[in-house]
Amino acid sequence: MWALRRASTPLRNQGYKVRTSYVFGKLEVPFFWEGNVAGFGTTTALSDRFISFERNNLATWPSAGVYISSHGLSTQAGAENSGEEDNVKDGFSELDETLPSTSPLEDRKAADDNEEELTSGSEIDDDDDNAVDDGTQNELYLLERETGLAEKKSTKRGSFELFNVIWKAPGLSVASALDKWVSDGKVLRRADISLAMLNLRKRRMFGKALQFSEWLEASGQMEFNERNYASRLDLIAKVQDLRKAESYIAKIPQSFQGEVIYRTLLANCVIASNVKKAEGVFNKMKDLEFPMTPFPYNQMLILYKRIDKRKIADVLLLMEKDNVKPSLFTYKVLIDAKGLSNDISGMEQVFDSMKAEGIEVDVDTLSLLAEHYVSGGLKDKAKAILKEIEEINSKGSRRPCRILLPLYGKLQMEDDVRRVWKICEENPRIEECMAAIIAWGKLRNVQEAEKVFDRVVKTWKKLSTRHYSTMMYVYGDNKMLTKGKELVNQMAESGCPMDPLICDAVVKLYVEAGEVEKADSFLVKAAKKYRMKPLFISYRTLMDHYAKRGDVHNAEKIFDKMIQSGYLPRFSHFGTLIQAYVNAKTPAYGMRDRMMARMVFPNKALAGQLAKVDAFRETAVSDLLD
Template sequence: MLALRRACNPLKFRGFSVGTSRACCAKSEIVFSYIEGKATVVEPPQPVSERPRFYHSTNIGSKFYLEKRGFASQAGAESSESDEDLEDEFSELETPISANESVVNVVQLISEPELSDDDTNDIGEPSQNALELSDNETDPAEKRLPRKKAPSELFKAIISAPGVSVHSVLDKWVAEGRDLDQLEISNAMFNLRKRRLFGRALQLSEWVEANKRKDFDERDYASRLDLIAKVRGLQKAEVYIEKIPKSLKGEVIYRTLLANCVSANNAKKAVEVFNKMKDLELPITLFSYNQLLLLYKRHDKKKIADVLLLMEKENVKPSLFTYILLIDTKGQSNDIAGMEQIAETMKAEGIEPDIKTQAIMARHYVSGGLKEKAEIVLKEMEGGNLEEHRWACQFMLPLYGTLGKADEVSRLWKFCKKSPRLDECMAAIEAWGQLKKIPEAEAVFELMSKTWKKLSSKHYSALLKVYANNKMLSKGKDLIKQMGDSGCRIGPLTWDALIKLYVEAGEVEKADSILNKAVQQNQMKPMFSSYMIIMEKYAKKGDIHNAEKMFHRMRQAGYQARSKQFQTLIQAYINAKAPCYGMRERLKADGLFANKAMAAQLSQVDAFKRTVVSDLLD
C-alpha cells in the first residue's frame, strides 16, 4: 500500500506529498487533523482522538478534515468483483435470480458510473450517464447464486402495459390466480433494472411489501432505497432510511446511499454519509472506500492519496477495481509514468491486469502519443490467439481505429464477422467511423440489423455517432426515422447522439430545442454530455445568456455543479469580453475551489481587477 500511495501521490498538479499529509500540512485539502470530541473546521492540527472521518465545508481553504476514532471492527473482509456487466436493455431476457435470494442482490443494484468522467468516454462504451459499471464487491457469503435462463412472464406483463400502473398489473395478475412466487418477482425485478426501468421497479417493490409477499430483510430495504434515490432523489432516500427498522439499518443500507451520492456527484452528501457510517460504528468495507476514490477522481484528485492512506491505516487492501480507478486517474492526468508504476504495484500485489485494464492503459498511451506502447498492449490483449481472447476484440477494434490501423481493424472484424456479437458489431462501427470509412460502418450495421430481429437505441446510436462525427446530417435524420419506424424506444443515448449530430452540423439552437423537448416529454434524465456539448458551443460564441441557461438546466436535471461546468461558463464571459460578477462566491457555495486553470480564467473576467491604468485613474 505504501508503494501504491507513493505512485498515486505526485500527481503533477499536487502541491504536497503523502508524507506531509501525515504531518497535517496546512496546504492539504484533506488534513489528518486529530481532534477530541465533535470536530469543527479548524486551522491547525489538533491532538489525536479515535477514528478517521471526513469533514466537508464550503471554506475553500479547509474543505475536509479527518478525525481519528476507532473502527468497531476491521474492514478487511475480502471483496470480490464480477466481470458481469449489465447487458443491453433489449437483449434476450434471461437469468432470474434464485428463489432464495433477496428481491435483488444489493451488489447488482449499487451500480457506479463508468471509470471515465462525464466528459471522457470509456473503452468502446458511451459516457457514464448512459451505462453503469458496477463495482460489484460483496462479502464471500453474498456471492450471487447461479441463475437459470428463463423468461419472466410478470416482467412482460409489466412492460406491455406502459400506461397502466405496476400496482394495477400486479392486482390483475393475482386476481387471475396466476403464480406470483419469489422467483417470478425476483426475475421481474432483475429485468426491470436491466432495462433501467427504475420507476416501475420501485412500484413493484412497494407492492410486494404492501401486500406482504415477503418479509423484507436488509437487502430488500437497500434495494428499495437505491430505487428511491434513482427515481425520487437523495433527499427522499434519506427520509426512507428513517422508516427502516433499526435492526436492519446496517452497513449495506448506508453504502447503498453512499454509492448513490457518488453517482449523483454530490460530494458534500457523500462525505456526510461516510461520516455517518463511522458515527454508527459500522464496518467500512472496500466498497465504500472505492466510492470515495471514485468521487475524488471526478472532483478533487488531490484527495486520492489521503483516502489510500486511510485504507492503509485500516488495513483495507485495494482490489482490481481500485487499481483500475487509479490507473485511469493517472492516465487522465497524462502521467504515464505514474500510471505504469501503479500497474507494476498491482502486479507485485499478485493482481494481474484484466483485458479492460489493459484497454484503459492502451487508450491513455494513444492519447499521450505513445502509439508503440499502445500497440504492445494491444498485442498482449490478443495473446496470440483470438479464439481464446475473443472478448478483447470489442476493446481492440476501436483502439486500432483510433491508431489509424485499418488493416488491423479489417483483420479483427473478419474474425468476428463469422459469428458476430452485438458488442463486437458496435465496436467495429466505431472503429470504421474513426477511420472515416462510412460504407464499412454501414455494412456492419446492416449485418447487425439482419442478424438480430430487434435492435435497441444503443445499437442505432453507434452508427448515429459516426454520422455526427462526420457531419452527415441527412443520413443521421434518415437513421432516426428508421429507428422510429422500427418501434425502437428512444432514450438518453439517442438524444445524445442526435444532439451531437445537430451541433456538429452547426445547428446549435436545433440541438437545444431537441434537448428541451426530450426533457419535457420523457421521465429519463439526459446525459451529462448532452448538456455540455451545447453549453460549450454557446460559450465559444460568447453567448452568456444561453450558457447560463444551460448551466441552470443541468442543475434542474439533477447534475451537481462541477469544475468543468464552471470553466465552460467562465469561458463564455471571456469570449464575450464581459466581466463576471460573483463567480468565486458561486464556486464557494457549491463547495468547489478554483484550480490553476480556472484561476487563470477568473483573472481575465474579474470586474474589480487592479491594473496600472486603473490605479492611475483612481
C-alpha cells in the same frame, strides 16, 4: 500500501516540496505536497484519533478546511452536490459482491447500461456474467458493479412472460397489470421475479422497476430480505432523489438495516457526486462498526477522482491506518485517475505496485492501460498492451474482441479491425457488433458501420436506445444529419422509447452539423415532452459551443438550465462560462461572488481567466484615469 501512496502523488517520490499560490481576487490560497501525505497546509498530525490537514490563509473562506480522521472522512469545501452526471445511471439489482470491469471516463460521453448479450431467440444469452462491453463503459457501471449490486444472470433461461406484462403496462398502471396477471392464475416464482427485475434495470426502466418492487411488498407476493430492501433503496435514489432514499431507510426493519443497505446508499451518493452525503454515509458505516472492506474506501476514491484528485492520497493513508488492503478495484481506480491526469509514469507505477502485490492482471486492467496510452498518443505502448490482450483472445475466449475493436479503431489500424471482426463475423454477439460499429466509426468508414448495424436490426428483435445511440454517434462524428434523423424515426417506429441517451446523441448530431440552436431547441422540447432529465454532457456540449462563439446570453441560459436540472457547477463549468465572457470581450459582473456561493476554488488558469473579465480590476494606469 506505502508504494501505492508514493505512486498516487505527483513529485512525492522525487523528494521535492512544491508550493503553489492560487490567486482569487486579492486572496492567495497556498497549498503544497510534502512528506508522505498529499494534504493542505504546513502541518500534518497523525495520532490514534485523527489525521488533520489544515489549510493556510483560508479565514476568508468559511468552512473550507479538510479533515480526515481514522474514524471517517469530512470535507466542508464543496459539500453540496456538485454532481456531474456525464452518463446515464446503470441499474443495480440483486446484490452480489463482484469486481467490476473498468474504463476511463472523461473521454466517454456516451452512456452504457452494460446490457447483457441478446440473442435472436430470446432476450438473454448465457454468456459470461462479467463480460465487458465494447469499450465505452462508463464510471457509473464501474461504480455499480463494485457496489456489489449488479444482478447475476440466471444460469437457466426463464420465462419472459412476467417481464412482458410489466413492459407493456402503460404509465403508472404496473400494479393493476400485475394484479390481473396473478388473478388469471399465474404462478409467481422468485426466479421469474429476478429475471423481470434484471431486464427492467438493463433497459433503465427504473420507474417500472420501482412500481414492481412496491407491488411485490404491498401484495405480499414475496418476503423481502436485506438485498430486496437495498434494491428498492437504489431505485428510489434513481427515480426520485437521495433525500427520499435516505428517508426510506427508516422504514426498513431494523434487522435488515445492514451493510448492504448503507453501501447502496453510499454508491448512489457517489454517483450523484454529493460529497457531503457520501462522507456522512462513510462515517455512519464506521459508526455502525460494519466490517470495513475496501468497498467504502473505493467509493470515496471514485468520488475524489472526480471532485478533487488531491484527496486520493488521503484515502489511501486512511486505508493504511485502518489496515484495509487495496483490492483489484482500488488499483483500477488509481490507474484511471493517473491516466486521466496524463500522468503516464504515475499510472505505470501504480500498475507495477499492483503486480508486486501479487494481484493477477486481468483483461479489464490491460484495456484501461491501453485506453490511456491511446489517449496520450503513446501508440507503441498501446500496441504492446493490445498484443497481450490478443494472446488472451487466442486462448479461446472471444471476450477481448469487444475491447480490441474500438481501440484498433482509435489507433486508425483498419487492417487489425478487419482481422478481429472476422473472428466474430460469422456468429457475432451483439456487444461485438456494437464494438465493430464504434471501430468503423472511428475509421470514418460509415458504410461498414451501417452494414454491421443493419445486421443487428435484422438479427435481434428488441434493441435498446444504447444500440441506436451507438450508430447515432457515428453519424454525429461524420456530420451526417439526414442519416441521423432517419435513424431516430426508425427507432421510434420500432417502439424504442426516447431517453436521455438518444437525446444526447441527437444534440451532438445537430451540434456537429453546425446547428447549435436546433440542438438547444430539441433538448428543451424532448425534456418537456418525455419528462426526463437530460444528461449533463448534453448541457456541456451546448455550453462549450456557445462559449466558443462568445454567446454569453445562451451560455448563461444553459448554465442555469443545468443547475435547474440538479447538476451543481464545479470549477470546470465556471471555466467554460467565463470563457464565453472572454471570447465576447465582456466583463462578468459578480462572477467572483457566484463562485464563492458555490464554494468553487479556482486554479491558476481559471484565476487568470477571471482576471480578464473582472470589470473592476486595476491596471497600470488606473490611478491616472481615475
